[in-house]
Amino acid sequence: MLQIQGLSVETGGKEILRGINLFIGTGETHVLFGPNGSGKTTLLMAIMGFPRYKITRGRIIFKGHDITNASLDERARLGIGMSFQRPPVVRGVKMRDMVSACLGSRDDGTAVAQLAERLNMGDLMDRDVNYGFSGGEIKRSELLQLLVQEPDLTLLDEPESGVDLVNIALIGEMINELLQKNLKRNRTRAGLIITHTGHILDYVHASKGYVLIDGTVRCERDARECLDSIKKHGYEGCATCLK
Amino acid sequence: MSKVVPSRKNRELAEKALEKKPALGEDIDLSAYSSSAEEHRYQNEPSHLPSQEKENMLKVGITLDDRSQRAGTFVQIDRSVIHTSASQDGVEVMSITKALETYSWLEDYWWRAVSVDTDKFTAQAEVNLDNGYFIRALPGAKVVYPVQACLYIAHQNLAQKVHNVIIAEEDSEIHIITGCATKPMQASGLHIGISEFYIKRGAKLTFTMIHNWAPGVAVRPRSGAIIEENGVFLSNYVCMKPVRSVQMYPVARCVGEKAIVRFNTILVAPPGSNLDTGSRVLLDAKGSRAEIVARTITTGGTIIARGYIAGSAPDVKGHLECRGLILSERGVIHAIPELKGELAGVDLSHEAAVGKIAEEEVEYLMARGLTRDEATAMIVRGFLRVDIEGLPPELAAELRHAVEISEKELF
Ligand SMILES: Nc1ncnc2c1ncn2[C@@H]1O[C@H](COP(=O)(O)OP(=O)(O)O)[C@@H](O)[C@H]1O
Ligand SMILES: [Mg+2]
Numbered sequence: 001m002l003q004i005q006g007l008s009v010e011t012g013g014k015e016i017l018r019g020i021n022l023f024i025g026t027g028e029t030h031v032l033f034g035p036n037g038s039g040k041t042t043l044l045m046a047i048m049g050f051p052r053y054k055i056t057r058g059r060i061i062f063k064g065h066d067i068t069n070a071s072l073d074e075r076a077r078l079g080i081g082m083s084f085q086r087p088p089v090v091r092g093v094k095m096r097d098m099v100s101a102c103l104g105s106r107d108d109g110t111a112v113a114q115l116a117e118r119l120n121m122g123d124l125m126d127r128d129v130n131y132g133f134s135g136g137e138i139k140r141s142e143l144l145q146l147l148v149q150e151p152d153l154t155l156l157d158e159p160e161s162g163v164d165l166v167n168i169a170l171i172g173e174m175i176n177e178l179l180q181k182n183l184k185r186n187r188t189r190a191g192l193i194i195t196h197t198g199h200i201l202d203y204v205h206a207s208k209g210y211v212l213i214d215g216t217v218r219c220e221r222d223a224r225e226c227l228d229s230i231k232k233h234g235y236e237g238c239a240t241c242l243k
Numbered sequence: 244m245s246k247v248v249p250s251r252k253n254r255e256l257a258e259k260a261l262e263k264k265p266a267l268g269e270d271i272d273l274s275a276y277s278s279s280a281e282e283h284r285y286q287n288e289p290s291h292l293p294s295q296e297k298e299n300m301l302k303v304g305i306t307l308d309d310r311s312q313r314a315g316t317f318v319q320i321d322r323s324v325i326h327t328s329a330s331q332d333g334v335e336v337m338s339i340t341k342a343l344e345t346y347s348w349l350e351d352y353w354w355r356a357v358s359v360d361t362d363k364f365t366a367q368a369e370v371n372l373d374n375g376y377f378i379r380a381l382p383g384a385k386v387v388y389p390v391q392a393c394l395y396i397a398h399q400n401l402a403q404k405v406h407n408v409i410i411a412e413e414d415s416e417i418h419i420i421t422g423c424a425t426k427p428m429q430a431s432g433l434h435i436g437i438s439e440f441y442i443k444r445g446a447k448l449t450f451t452m453i454h455n456w457a458p459g460v461a462v463r464p465r466s467g468a469i470i471e472e473n474g475v476f477l478s479n480y481v482c483m484k485p486v487r488s489v490q491m492y493p494v495a496r497c498v499g500e501k502a503i504v505r506f507n508t509i510l511v512a513p514p515g516s517n518l519d520t521g522s523r524v525l526l527d528a529k530g531s532r533a534e535i536v537a538r539t540i541t542t543g544g545t546i547i548a549r550g551y552i553a554g555s556a557p558d559v560k561g562h563l564e565c566r567g568l569i570l571s572e573r574g575v576i577h578a579i580p581e582l583k584g585e586l587a588g589v590d591l592s593h594e595a596a597v598g599k600i601a602e603e604e605v606e607y608l609m610a611r612g613l614t615r616d617e618a619t620a621m622i623v624r625g626f627l628r629v630d631i632e633g634l635p636p637e638l639a640a641e642l643r644h645a646v647e648i649s650e651k652e653l654f
Contacts, residue, residue, distance in 0.1 A: 092627070102611045
């Protein structure tokens, strides 16, 4: 589904990522660990295609297409979706209209309403997008938009941070739905999840884990093992771990 | 009424002010305009007007073919009042000249909310009045449907001078849609409109004015409102079509306790348009409140968005919000929000922001699959959608409709 080869990315005139290689097969979910400022968000933004994140070297192949030079909206329409850690407020645009826009040309209003209810978003649908939303509401709003958008590859930036224990189960459930985790075979979706704490792994199964340090991938192994090792040895341990 | 100004006095004041330059906006040479126009025949049935004119009027919220959703109708073309009617008990709709003949007490309201010697435009309206409308809701009347009033310029280069008086008597409730329009290709014209609003105790007046002028037309409204105890005045103004110049700065005075005023303004200035508009509120009575909201967009024209709230009584509260979007390299938006507190207990605030659309917001929508143009359009539509608290649903629909028609032409 996604193949990243020797990717280097700069933003604000500074090289943030260097020589990233990554492969996510169809139906797989991978997680990305790493200390603050290591470049995790930068990697997601670069995959999504935000113009501020300039690819200086390497390639991104998605579903067999080289999308290294594709624009942000082209990538979205090809099937990449992303949940934002700190999405902007869009005054005047109602949540309801935003979600409809995520539907694209499809027309499935009732499914949208049901999803909104399941995510406890009913009351927020007539509010301006993200305006005055709590941390948890932002997460749920992002997930609702993605569930409606139905991307083949979902990039999630710390979906569990700032979410209380009651809501994290709900978030986990919705992520599983988004990634078709209920299907044992013939899954067509894939995911890449940034997690700081690893809590999300209690709810969402991920196969592989990466540790990003100073803009390079230092570790690549089973997601659970990766988390356990970070817990035991800290990120410093990862820095000296197998390349 | 405490003070009766004899009309001779008004005339004298006006004559002295005939050359008085306006305090704001470009000066206009009135002698360049014609003050005569052919008479237009009175129509008992306004749907008999030519369809082109009806269409122009429809764009500013005036529906003549189906008036079932209107409590009254007033239509003036050039200098001629061609139709007046009221279809609900408790509402009066007349030409102002007829009203002045009918009600001697109207003198007490004449030039009370607006000073006759404000400038050459008010003076001109006193000395050379064409006509205008009188709309009144009788005490306690709840007028369900809006009353519609249309001021239309058809004659080339005419200076149309109208004086309107709107009275919401005690505990009444009334909505008025005023549509001002001209022939789309009108090369030149001037509209001078005096409007005086009187909102009595416990009354509620919603006034929605939609302008659809032409690139050659200049517009000089001069408006004032006086709101008594527990009265509510909601004023909405929409101007999204090309116009040479509009300058207006209506003032609302809260003279009774707990009076409420809200001004909402939606402006779009295409290249060549010069809009200098704003709203002023004087909170002169205890517990009165004001809210001024302006959303302005330039696609190449110039906008000065003014706002002024003065608080001079205890427990008053006022908020002013002015946001402007610059969608073209050449456009200018100049926001001038002003607050004046004259007492420790006043609570006045403002927020103003002018700039281009935030790139971050556009990209956020693009990440959901919208093209750049679609994302921009969605944000602009949202920007123009002011949720007007207290606006009756029919009127909200009307307003949304007017905004949507013009929006389509923006992109
Ligand atoms: N727009 C930018 N301009 C300059 N530096 C940036 C910009 N965005 C991110 N950075 C820097 O890139 C590094 C990685 O940031 P980020 O990808 O947000 O890290 P993480 O998500 O792992 O915490 C940080 O040092 C951050 O300060
Ligand atoms: Mg981050």
